[in-house]
Each structure stands twice: as structure tokens, then as C-alpha cells.
Amino acid sequence: MNEVHATINVNEIQKLVDWLAVFGATTEGGVTRLLYSKEWVQAQQSLKKKMIDCGMQVYFDSVGNLFGRIEGSQEKDSVILTGSHIDTVVQGGKYDGAYGILASLLAVKRLVESNGQPKKTIEVVSLCEEEGSRFPLTYWGSKNMMGDYSLKTVEETTDKEGVSFIQAMEDAGFPISAYSSKKRSDIKHFLEIHIEQGAVLENNQLDIGLVSHIVGQKRFTISLNGQSNHAGTTPMTERKDAMVCAANAISKLTALAKTTSSSLRVTTGQIVVKPNVPNVIAGNVQFTLDIRHHESEVLEDYCHKAMQLVRTLAEKSGIQLSVEKWTDITPVGLDTALHELMRDKISSKGLKYTTMVSGAGHDAQVFGQHLPTTLLFVPSKNGISHSPLEYTSPEHLENGVLVLMDYLYRLAY
């Protein structure tokens, strides 16, 4: 058997997305489905039933990752894992994470219907957590599977309401007495499909993104301590104006980013000013710096130059500088060889693709550090995500399912 034969229904995936979006639906048309919440439990339990209906063996692991398994005929201990995460940000959209689970479910269902039992085992996974929106930790689902987390990490973690992580986990049905973060060694490949969360595919009228790398990320908070003073009585030459220093820094850091590499992305999204009053010179400014690139060298080099630049500016203005680095994620390379093998297959469907870098983090990033991993994108309308306005057309959703089927077929049949 060399080909995928399945009866396709374009609306099938859209219906599944709409169905799952009910769990945690907000009045604004978005979805809020936080880790271990009531809505989260309902979503996972309903997905479990759906997997059973698709003829899968189902099980939860000790932290609440849900698996739907189709055992392989020849290599049952070699697992091809496909899926994404079930949690959302607060007031998120219907597609981020959810689409990857449902596309996997549908692809596997169709493959089994049309082509029977795979040679290798396929598992569809609904990962319990990726966003870090309820508790301040991300990738709880995938990192547990890879042995990258332990209970120690979450021992003192609480949400904004003061509910402890461990209490929330137990309330959702996952007692810590059963906890394990033993690395799963049976997984031979992880395959994730996700919305792009950017506008590259849409702007270039493309259907599929073949992701080669997930960017590394460094995030800093730059604190500038100058001197608050009267806006009318302090000559320009005698000021230690933290706002002007911050403005000069952001301006120059952006210019430096643009000349360093076209793939480099540098963002100041947050600024906090004190006292933040129109007629008082700002004594204290804190701003963030989010820096992303898929090559460690470029990332390191830019950060080095950036810190030098900020230091020089602060010194010149008599301003005290302190820098805190609070995120440091290394870039991850994905399985591009598999993409190469699939290019003709994608084209033969009349679909247009491009190789691209993911500027956002994904569970594929966690698995990609341990085993061959593939990440595919479908377009996001206007590049919007983490918003009720998040949207991907039913056609693009279905194209993604079709391509995913081909990838799974090659990996497991």
C-alpha cells in the first residue's frame, strides 16, 4: 500500500474544532481552558470518548496527557506520536493547540478506515499544558513525557487565586501519589500540526508551512534608574531622564536588529514608567526585550551587542542600569529530511508550501530536543492568535489534515 485512500469531507475538521471550542467558550467568542480547570477536565473526558468512538485504546498519563492508541501490526513498541495541546490562554481562540489534536485524531481515523492497521503504533496525544496561562510554567505536558520536569518544580507553584498546582492536579483526577516523569523511550517520532500564528503563509498565499527550526528566545527586563524631576525647572543638560534613555535604547536596538539578520525578531512589548505623570521627568523606566532567532550564534551575538549598547547609553546619561534575563530557550532544529521527502506529495495535491522558521514556541520544541520531530503550519487569518479573532478557513484546516495523513502514512505504514 503506497497511497492514502480516504473519503474526504471538508467540513469534518471544522465541525470538530467547533465542538471542542464549547468547553471553555467565552461570551466574547473565544475560549478559556486553563490547565486542570473544570472546562479542561470536560474537554479531556469528551476527547477520550471521541477517541474511543474512533476505535482507539485510550489512557491518561499521570499528569493528564490523554492518548488514543492504534497499535502497530509489526512494530508495536515503536510509537509515532501526533497531536498538540488542549489548554488555551485566557480569552484565546478555537484553533491554537486544539486544531493539532483534532487534525491528528481525524487523520488517524481516516487512515485506519481506508488503509487498516499501521505497521508502527500511532498515538494521538492531547497534551495537558503548553501555554503557562494558569500557572507560571510552560510545556508541563510534553516536558513531563520527556523527563524534563519533576514534582519539585511545581511544589510551591500556585495560580493567581492561590490554588496550589498539586491541589489543582489532584482535583482534576491526577493524584501525586501516581506521579511519574519517567522519559518515554518508545516514541520514535513526534508530528505536530499547528496554526502559524503569523501572516507569512497568508501574505504569500501559501497553504502549508514546513517548519525547519523553532527559534531560540531570550527575554530581558532592562531597568533604568535616573532622577525624577520637574519638567519645567530642570534644564535638558541637567536631566537624568530614564524615559529618553529608554527611547534611545529601543530605537537603536530595533535598528541594530534590522541590520543583524532578516530572521531576527526583537520586541519591546512592555514598558513601566515611574511616576508616569506628564509634567514630571521619569525617574525610573523598565522595559522588556524579547529576542528570537533560530541560530544560537546570531542570538548570542545580538544580545551581546544589545547589552553593550544599553550600557553605553545609560552611562552617557548618568543613569543606573540593571538587566534581568528571565527567559533563555535555545533554538531547536526539526526533521527537515522528512519535509524533503514529502514536498512532491504536497505539490501533487495542488497545495503551495514553504520552508519556514517558527517564531513561536510549540510542544515540538520540547520533543525536538529528544527525538526526530516534525512541525507543520496552516495559515492564520491576519496572523492573529491568542484572541477570539483567531481564524483559519475550513479549507486550510482540511488541507492540513490531508498533509498530516501523508506524513503519518509515510512514518507508520
Added chain:
Amino acid sequence: MNEVHATINVNEIQKLVDWLAVFGATTEGGVTRLLYSKEWVQAQQSLKKKMIDCGMQVYFDSVGNLFGRIEGSQEKDSVILTGSHIDTVVQGGKYDGAYGILASLLAVKRLVESNGQPKKTIEVVSLCEEEGSRFPLTYWGSKNMMGDYSLKTVEETTDKEGVSFIQAMEDAGFPISAYSSKKRSDIKHFLEIHIEQGAVLENNQLDIGLVSHIVGQKRFTISLNGQSNHAGTTPMTERKDAMVCAANAISKLTALAKTTSSSLRVTTGQIVVKPNVPNVIAGNVQFTLDIRHHESEVLEDYCHKAMQLVRTLAEKSGIQLSVEKWTDITPVGLDTALHELMRDKISSKGLKYTTMVSGAGHDAQVFGQHLPTTLLFVPSKNGISHSPLEYTSPEHLENGVLVLMDYLYRLAY
């Protein structure tokens, strides 16, 4: 009689300042004495008694300006007015406004004690309001005296607690049935002494500032509407980053200010960013621009260039711009001829002075648009004002009283 003869007590003025600071004293060591508040009423009533003790005829006008009058022997209808304002900002200092009233009171008391009745009438005034800290209007006291306000202005004005301006005024003992804003035509000169609220005198080890102009002020809010987007997935070239546009603007506007005139003061004290999240490109940024200079032409010219600059930057980034001008005060020239006449007098006391521009607004600015007006400064420690840390040494306070006595002697005797 050509000279001022008085017995001087260096601690007298300090004691008066400490005495008045009790009304509205805060636990942090500052003063909060808002227009028509209980503390304000107590302060004005106590000042009234103090004026009577000094042998003055006392009266309130219809909005609560308090006057202590020493009638002139030859020109009783020609009034030399001297004083400042009784109100403070929230958590202000002991000196701003209060010092000007008390220095006037003490100077007149000493003059009468040593030199008897003046030829012209002298009135010491405790102006009811200058800061605009309780209600969103400034110079209520001085502007009413000059006929620049009417009840219409405050008809719908309320404070943060929802108390109407008129109710507050009536509760303080000033019923609107008695209201009048008829311009006083008997005032021939206004003389104000005030703390500098800047560090020019202190930095140059000077005792007295002879103010030649009060700056004009223009305040703008610049709103930049770009596009909020994902910090990781949006290439630098496809961004409409309102934060970067604001940073470029603030940076260039500051540079432009520095090359325009050494007396120009341009400040961005406030910035409001949406959504203000580290990993999201800022879609919307509002920042303020406070621009001050003592020459209208320089002010107009800078503002014109500034708006052009911001417009160009916004257009280049595909960002929507809107500009709101919410303050527009013209510069006011003061009576420099009188300063000239007094220079030798000041020097003969061993005091060092300089001619300077006031970067802050004062009641002298209101009177200065209608009649000859003089403004004097004493040093502010570290240039700090509007803070419990506001401080001027007893010696500097006393020096100010001595100089004020000389000015009053020349004007009224």
C-alpha cells in the same frame, strides 16, 4: 525714609512655615491642603487671625482669597499686592505657595513696625487655589481677581469623590449668591516670592532668583495606532510597532529640543502602552509632550517642527497618528525694570542673585498678563518640590524675606 530698619530674627520665618504646615500635615511629613477642604478652611481662618495680630484689616473675597490690608497714607486706592497660594498638591511640601504668603506677612509686619504706615496700600494675599489638585482647574484664586474666570467655568466641575465645585465652595463658607469675578482695578503691582522648584540657584550657590519671564507651556498627547501582533511570528519589516515609533519620536524630539534653544524644555513624562505585554507587539501607544519656553516664537517653531517630525515617523511606519493639545499657556514677561533697580540693594546684603526664567507656572503669570508683576525665587534643596522632601534652609527663607522687604519698601513707601 530711604531705608528699611527692622530687627531681624532668622528663625521667625521658619517658625511660621512650620506653623502653617500643621494644617493638612500628612504622616509622611508632607502637606495635603486641597481647595475648600477642612484643612484649607482651618489654614485660612488661622492666617486671618495671624493677620489681625499683625495689625491688618482682613477680608475674604467671594471665592476665598484672604487679604490682610495696611492702608496707605497718601494713595490708599493704589494697592501693592504681595503673596502666593495656600493650596498644595496631594502629598506636597511645606514651602510651595505657603512660603510666599508667610514671607509677605512677615515682611509687611516688619516694615510697618520699623517704618510705619506706607504711602500706598499694601495687601498680603493668601490666594485660595493655584495647583488644580482637587478640581481640574488652576489659578482659581488669581484668575478670579483678574476677571478671567466665571461661575460658568465650574458649573459642572466635580472632584474625584463627585463633590461639585460649587457645593465645596459653599461648604467652605463662600455661597455662590455672593460670587463676583469683577476684575480688581486698584492693584498696581503684584509681588510674589516662591521656592525655585528647580536646582539652578543651588547648583550655582546663589541666594535669590530674579525672574524675568514665566515660560509658556504647551502640552500634547500623541496617540499612535499601529497593529498589535505576535512578537515571534511577525517579521520586523511587516510590523506596525507603535512602541518603536514612539521611541523613535521621543528620541528625535529630545535631540531637536537640545539643538533648538538651551532654554527649551521638552519632556515625555507619561506613556501608556496597549496591550503592554512582553511578547506582544504594542498596537497602541500614547505619550505626552510637555514643551516650555519663555519666547512664543521659539515655542511655536519647535511645536511646528515636532508635529512634522512625528507625522513623518508615523507615516513611514504605517501608523495612524492623532494629536491632542490640552494645554496652551503663552509666556509672560515680568517687571524686569524693578529687578534692575534692586540689584545693588541685594548685593549690599552680601547675597548672590541671578536673572532667570521660571519653568513652572505661578500666580505671577496670571497677574503678569494684567499689571506690573515681580517674581522672586529662593533655592530649593535638590530642586525638589511637590514632595514631602521639599526643603529650603531657614537662612534662604530669611534672605527672601529681607529682599522682599526692600522691594515692598521701594513700591509702597
